[in-house]
Amino acid sequence: MGNTLPHLAGDAELVNALSAFASRTLPGGILILQMLNYERILVTRERIQGAGEAHGVTYVRFYDFEAGGSRLLFNILRIERVEGNLKTNLMSVPLIPITSSRITKLLEKSGYRNVLKFGSIAMDRFDPAASKDLVIVATLP
Secondary structure, three states: OOOOHHHOOOHHHHHHHHHHHHHOOOOOOEEEEEEEOHHHHHHHOOOEEEEEEEOOEEEEEEEEEOHHHOOEEEEEEEEEEEOOEEEEEEEEEEEOOOOHHHHHHHHHHOOOEEEEEEOOOOOOEOOOOOOOEEEEEEEOO
16 A cells, blocks of 8 residues: 555566565455556646645655656655755655556466456546546455
8 A cells, every 4th residue: 555566666576576465365365556546647747746834844746757657756845944045855766657557467477366446445436547546456366
């Protein structure tokens, strides 16, 4: 849960992680994954994800899109006024934009079947163009 898998380095690491999950799942067991809907993010290319202020510090969350869509850079810009001057700090982390078709193929490669896709943890219908999240439910035969 919580968009963890996109922090891995590539498909080999994803398959290793999913295979490790499978090795700890009993036959007939269910795996539930939740992550952001990267199909929507890659299509809309909405750079600014949010901005807010807390305790006099402004935070801006935004993406940098790499050519080809193979990686995203997720950034958090921290801005605060110190002694009348603006002080900034940028923290960035690369992400793999995992699409629904990609994770389905990787789950099947790792031994899972009956992969179902939902648009939220409430099990709403998954809409690649509009759903905020991608929730996957897969079964180990």
